[in-house]
Amino acid sequence: MSEYPDELRICPHCGQENASHTLRCIRCDQELEELFELEGFDPTPASEDKTAEQELTPMAEILASLEENPLLSDGNQSESDNYENEVESSEVQSESDSTAPDWLERIRQRAKEEDAAGELAKGAIAMDDRRSQEGRQQVDDAFEEIMRRIREQNEREKARKVRRVDSEMVDENGDPEWLRRIRELHPEREDDTQANMTVSAVKIPSDDEWTEEELQELLLRETGLSETPQDQPEEITTELKTPSVPAENNQVVLSTTVDEALDGEPDQVDNEPEVIHNIPEDEDEIIDTPEEENLPPGDLENQRFVDEPLQIEGGLSQDVDAEPDEPLKEEEDEPASEDTGSENESKDLPPTEEPLSGEEILPDLLLLKNQRGRAQVFNEIIGQEGRRTINVLHKTSRQSAMGRLVLGLLLILGVLLAILLGPSGTADLPVSVPAAAFARNLESISSADSVLIVLDYQAVSRNDIEPMAEKALATLEEKGSNIRLVTSNPENIWLTGNLLEPNQVPDEFIPGGMLGYLALTVGESPDWGELPIAQVFNDDPNLFEGVQQVILISDSAEFVRMWLEQIGPWKPDIQTSAITTSISVPILLPYYDSNQLEGIVGGLADARALEVEPQKLVNQRAFQVGMLLMIVILILGMIMKADEDAQRRSEERRR
Amino acid sequence: MKQRTPVIIAALSGLVMLAALFFQPFTAPYLGLALNWAIILSSVALLVAIASLVVTHFRFIMRGRKGFLYSIVLLVAFFGTLILGGYLGVDDPDFLNGLRSVLVPLENALMALVALVLMSAAVKIFRIRGWSILTVSFGLSALVFLFLNLGFLQLDSNPGLSQLISTLQRLPVVAARGLIIGVALGAMLMALRVLFGQEALHE
Numbered sequence: 001m002s003e004y005p006d007e008l009r010i011c012p013h014c015g016q017e018n019a020s021h022t023l024r025c026i027r028c029d030q031e032l033e034e035l036f037e038l039e040g041f042d043p044t045p046a047s048e049d050k051t052a053e054q055e056l057t058p059m060a061e062i063l064a065s066l067e068e069n070p071l072l073s074d075g076n077q078s079e080s081d082n083y084e085n086e087v088e089s090s091e092v093q094s095e096s097d098s099t100a101p102d103w104l105e106r107i108r109q110r111a112k113e114e115d116a117a118g119e120l121a122k123g124a125i126a127m128d129d130r131r132s133q134e135g136r137q138q139v140d141d142a143f144e145e146i147m148r149r150i151r152e153q154n155e156r157e158k159a160r161k162v163r164r165v166d167s168e169m170v171d172e173n174g175d176p177e178w179l180r181r182i183r184e185l186h187p188e189r190e191d192d193t194q195a196n197m198t199v200s201a202v203k204i205p206s207d208d209e210w211t212e213e214e215l216q217e218l219l220l221r222e223t224g225l226s227e228t229p230q231d232q233p234e235e236i237t238t239e240l241k242t243p244s245v246p247a248e249n250n251q252v253v254l255s256t257t258v259d260e261a262l263d264g265e266p267d268q269v270d271n272e273p274e275v276i277h278n279i280p281e282d283e284d285e286i287i288d289t290p291e292e293e294n295l296p297p298g299d300l301e302n303q304r305f306v307d308e309p310l311q312i313e314g315g316l317s318q319d320v321d322a323e324p325d326e327p328l329k330e331e332e333d334e335p336a337s338e339d340t341g342s343e344n345e346s347k348d349l350p351p352t353e354e355p356l357s358g359e360e361i362l363p364d365l366l367l368l369k370n371q372r373g374r375a376q377v378f379n380e381i382i383g384q385e386g387r388r389t390i391n392v393l394h395k396t397s398r399q400s401a402m403g404r405l406v407l408g409l410l411l412i413l414g415v416l417l418a419i420l421l422g423p424s425g426t427a428d429l430p431v432s433v434p435a436a437a438f439a440r441n442l443e444s445i446s447s448a449d450s451v452l453i454v455l456d457y458q459a460v461s462r463n464d465i466e467p468m469a470e471k472a473l474a475t476l477e478e479k480g481s482n483i484r485l486v487t488s489n490p491e492n493i494w495l496t497g498n499l500l501e502p503n504q505v506p507d508e509f510i511p512g513g514m515l516g517y518l519a520l521t522v523g524e525s526p527d528w529g530e531l532p533i534a535q536v537f538n539d540d541p542n543l544f545e546g547v548q549q550v551i552l553i554s555d556s557a558e559f560v561r562m563w564l565e566q567i568g569p570w571k572p573d574i575q576t577s578a579i580t581t582s583i584s585v586p587i588l589l590p591y592y593d594s595n596q597l598e599g600i601v602g603g604l605a606d607a608r609a610l611e612v613e614p615q616k617l618v619n620q621r622a623f624q625v626g627m628l629l630m631i632v633i634l635i636l637g638m639i640m641k642a643d644e645d646a647q648r649r650s651e652e653r654r655r
Numbered sequence: 656m657k658q659r660t661p662v663i664i665a666a667l668s669g670l671v672m673l674a675a676l677f678f679q680p681f682t683a684p685y686l687g688l689a690l691n692w693a694i695i696l697s698s699v700a701l702l703v704a705i706a707s708l709v710v711t712h713f714r715f716i717m718r719g720r721k722g723f724l725y726s727i728v729l730l731v732a733f734f735g736t737l738i739l740g741g742y743l744g745v746d747d748p749d750f751l752n753g754l755r756s757v758l759v760p761l762e763n764a765l766m767a768l769v770a771l772v773l774m775s776a777a778v779k780i781f782r783i784r785g786w787s788i789l790t791v792s793f794g795l796s797a798l799v800f801l802f803l804n805l806g807f808l809q810l811d812s813n814p815g816l817s818q819l820i821s822t823l824q825r826l827p828v829v830a831a832r833g834l835i836i837g838v839a840l841g842a843m844l845m846a847l848r849v850l851f852g853q854e855a856l857h858e
Contacts (some may be wrong), residue, residue, distance in 0.1 A: 005809035359662065407778070408771045430817070459755075460762035491758070494751040503748040512694030521695065523687020532691045561835070582804075590835060606803065624805050626770070631801050634777045635715075638794055641781035 022144055084535035178375045179383075185374065411629050418625035434585070434592045434608035438577050438599025441549075442472055442610075447480040449548040452574075454517075455487040455506060456565070459495060461555035463618050464581045468601045469553045470499050471610045472579060486543065488513045508537055514562050520544070521570045550576045564596045582606075662852045669850045709733065799823065 008017045009032060016027035024031055175183075445451060453473070457465050476483055485496065488510040496504050510516040516533060520543040525531050534541040552560050552573075560578050568576060575598045578588060582603025591597045601609060604617055614620075668689075675686035681801060712726035720726075736754070743750045777797070784790045847853075 056744035061706075104762060110700045181764055403769070403778070404775045407774050411771060411774060459764060460766045462759065493745060494758070495753045497751055497755065503746075503751065505746045505751070512690075512697060515690055515694050515697065519687050522676070522679070522683060523690055524683040526684035526688065530694060531687050587831040587835065589828040590832045624807075627801050627805050630774060630777070631798060633774050634801075637778035639779050640778070641786070644782065645786075 021138070021141070023145060034117075060374070178372075178379060179393075181378050182371050182375050185371075185378065217436070240506045268517075271654045328484075338397065395606075400652035407633060414625045414629050415622045418622040419619050422621060431609045432606060434589065434597075435602070435606035436599075437592070438601045438606075439609045441575065441577050441598040442475055445476060445479060445481055445549055449485065450482040450546045451476055451549040451551060452544065452547045453483060453485050453553060455485065455492040455496060456489050456552070456554040456556060456559050457495070458489075458491060458555055461581050462495060462498065464603050465553060465555055466495075466498050466578060467607055467612045467616045468579050468610050470616070471612050472551065472601075473499055482546075483544075484508070484547070486510055488516055507539070508543070510543075511536060514559070514566060517543075517563070518566055522566050544571055544574065547571075547574055550574050551576040552576065553579075554578065555584065557587040560588055560597075564591050568596060577601075659852070662849075665849050666852050669846065673850075800827075 009020050009022070010017055011025035011028060011030060011032060013030040014025060014028040016025050018025055018032065022032065097293060287589075290308055473483070485500075485504075485506045486508040487493065487496070487506045490509075493505055493509065496506050510520065511533065512519065519531070520541070523531060523533075525534060525541075531541075550563075552563055554560055557580065564576065568574075576596065576598070577598040579601045580588065580603075582605055585600055585602035585606075588597060588600050588602075592600055600606075604623070607617055671689065672686065675682035675689070709730065712729055713722045714720075714727040716730070739750055739753075745751075777794075780793065781790055800823075803824065
């Protein structure tokens, strides 16, 4: 029966045609508020002073609006219910007159004779019936749609909160770990943040305050009067997400409002706060909702954009999730810590009507974005505590330990057999040029020369050094040279007994290592006193007085190099030679080539140059067996690697 | 200023030492005095290090940390040596023999373990590092020089082969010279950086 386009509604904002069941315009996303409104219908009771004629005119408008309203446009409407159509359509009436029985005609005639109030009552009843049957269905559908949105939003908020909880970086105040670290790094930023929070703390409670109209609507809805024409779906959406804290704060106001609205139904009022929290919600949602509630549609979209996790970078979404809650969390805590006076002051402040738009939140996000890199670095540094900084090339397995044990046993067994079986043998190696030079230099030392012997070797290398050192000292003693034995290594105090007499100790101990030698070389006692190092000498503190030769007995090429570079230039007239290990010889050879060293004797290979007795050397056969084992094992490692590679290649070919 | 103080002190010390070296013998007493100060400071630092070592191992024992038995051995050896050396004197023959009989076998055993580890590393180096220039050159050079030092080759009868072996044995000298030149250049650059305050000594 409707004359209007089928099931289409025109958006009052943009003019877009929408289906009748849609709640928002598909083009501009604006609420189609007219959906639940009846044009010309005033819910307030009409004044009793109005006359019947004055009431007939609005009645006709109401009937006309009902005719136009798509909510009531239904093809199943009966003719008896369309009394208003008889007034407007003469054709329909003539048609019904011709077909109606006599009793029906009498009823119609009587109805025409009734007063306008009766007609109004009939119209209202008919309208209520239609609305109660069809309009209620659509209202229920709309309510279900809204509830579905609320649940979806709750689920999103919960999922977001779960992500934050999973990070386990939120303290009792709700502050994430990274944010607290940033605040520790930048206390001035903290001050700024607190200042911002103070400002927002003033703002937000004012946003959370409810008006009396909102409270009345909420109470009427909860007490079963939600079917009143004032109900609007978007209002339900916002009010059901009202924060609990402001609701508690407003309970006093709410009770008075309820008393005024319901005129003595306090029982329902007492149960109201529990009903408010019937919908599952979390604190974040509670806090975020008032901002959205007061936002205009444009800012509401910005706020949703902020609430959505940003997908710009990997770690940014979490930051963005946590940051908008930060000042709000602080706001929750601050009223608890503040005294009552401060609360009253905040309540006394004029309510700020400006909504918290997205532009007010984004600057904070940008600041955090600048600091996020440093926070990540700091987090990585903390995360590395207790971790291994150098990667392990391989883990020692049981098989590896067994292999090492077998190698060790093989080496020990081979050396033992070489020692026990057969003669010790001799190393018939050619005499090296530096060793021959050392021998010639040693022979050139006369009995009148003074020789300074500097000891600096460890007990571990004594078998590689002491045979040659002992031979050299014996040669000098035979010549009757003046020998002065010094060391700066405490270990050589008790190793010197292996060289000369068993109870022999160095003549002097030089403190400070190379610094002590340098101080004795370049330093002179001042006129005003004595240097501290002079007090450690038993004899003449002038170490190089009358010395023509210096023999360095050291297992460290570094020590010899330092001597030649630091001490040698100050005493260019003193000839220096070295007894060292075979490992150090290649490093010291350049100094021999540059004539900074008169000669070098290194290791058992040069023992032949000094004609050291074979019995004073280590068992050469055991030495050779050990070296052979080394060669075999090295070749074995190469073969094993080649075998592994061959097996891997064959497997790859099979695949 | 707090960060620049060590740099300034280091630079001044280096410049004074340089001046003392160049203006000899006028600056010799001052140079000797400065070196004596350095020796005293290093000796005091050594005493602090010893005290820290003793305290640390005392803590290990008090807390019952894993391996605290080694701490007990260390402290007993330390205080035993200290007391005996102070009582008998550092030049006492019995004291010296006792130290020598402990020290020499311990260090020889340590060197034997080093040889064992080197053997194990020689086996594993190819499996872990694979075939590369480093591993192949290491393996070949180790084989060559180990074999040459065995003394099995009697080269006196063949002058040509002897010359070849001699050349091979001089190869490490080439590497040593390059190493020494690099160390000298690095030390010189580091000294210049310290002198000009370019080196952050506090880091």
